Amino acid sequence: NAGVMQNPRHLVRRRGQEARLRCSPMKGHSHVYWYRQLPEEGLKFMVYLQKENIIDESGMPKERFSAEFPKEGPSILRIQQVVRGDSAAYFCASSPVGRNTGELFFGEGSRLTVL
Amino acid sequence: EDKVVQSPLSLVVHEGDTVTLNCSYEVTNFRSLLWYKQEKKAPTFLFMLTSSGIEKKSGRLSSILDKKELFSILNITATQTGDSAVYLCAVGETSGSRLTFGEGTQLTVNP
Numbered sequence: 001n002a003g004v005m006q007n008p009r010h011l012v013r014r015r016g017q018e019a020r021l022r023c024s025p026m027k028g029h030s031h032v033y034w035y036r037q038l039p040e041e042g043l044k045f046m047v048y049l050q051k052e053n054i055i056d057e058s059g060m061p062k063e064r065f066s067a068e069f070p071k072e073g074p075s076i077l078r079i080q081q082v083v084r085g086d087s088a089a090y091f092c093a094s095s096p097v098g099r100n101t102g103e104l105f106f107g108e109g110s111r112l113t114v115l
Numbered sequence: 116e117d118k119v120v121q122s123p124l125s126l127v128v129h130e131g132d133t134v135t136l137n138c139s140y141e142v143t144n145f146r147s148l149l150w151y152k153q154e155k156k157a158p159t160f161l162f163m164l165t166s167s168g169i170e171k172k173s174g175r176l177s178s179i180l181d182k183k184e185l186f187s188i189l190n191i192t193a194t195q196t197g198d199s200a201v202y203l204c205a206v207g208e209t210s211g212s213r214l215t216f217g218e219g220t221q222l223t224v225n226p
Contacts, residue, residue: 041218043158044216045213103163107157108156109156
């Protein structure tokens with residue numbers, strides 16, 4: 001049973017380019033969460049999605065960031081016009097239940113470096 | 116704003132030592148506290164605590180929650196080099212969907 005799959009594992013972008021990070025939840029999970037981890041900091045909640053719905057995006061920056069979880073295919077975190085401050089590890093997690101207070105299963109993260 | 120503070124931020128011990136990691140929190144509507152282990156990749160789940168005073172154990176690891184004093188501890192006995200990792204504490208609320216994480220404790224166990 002495959003775990004949470006994220007790709008790419010490493011992504012390098014120049015300032016102004018777009019970054020797309022993908023996440024396939026565990027089989028049977030329909031709830032996806034994105035977290036960002038800056039160097040030397042803890043995980044910061046960004047967004048919680050179910051299939052075709054954004055449930056809670058209170059942790060998403062107001063501009064340049066968007067997320068989706070379509071009916072078919074992986075969840076996508078999209079960062080437009082990246083800046084150096086976007087360099088971080090982006091973790092996706094999934095769960096089989098609706099509330100983000102139980103066990104979350106994390107992917108191995110996508111590490112974005114902005115030059 | 117919810118807040119989770121872990122201490123110490125880093126800890127270096129020798130194999131066989133016992134360590135205690137601390138986590139204090141401020142959250143509006145507490146529902147649960149979770150511990151994760153992160154070894155340069157995906158955080159892996161250790162414990163979820165919802166009730167005060169009930170110890171959870173898994174092998175050499177154990178954890179307990181004090182909801183009156185708003186903290187939790189994670190104990191690791193007879194440490195091994197494989198215990199070297201960042202240990203993350205997180206709290207969840209009754210409302211909303213987010214987990215709020217602390218900065219983590221970097222544990223290094225030397226042979």
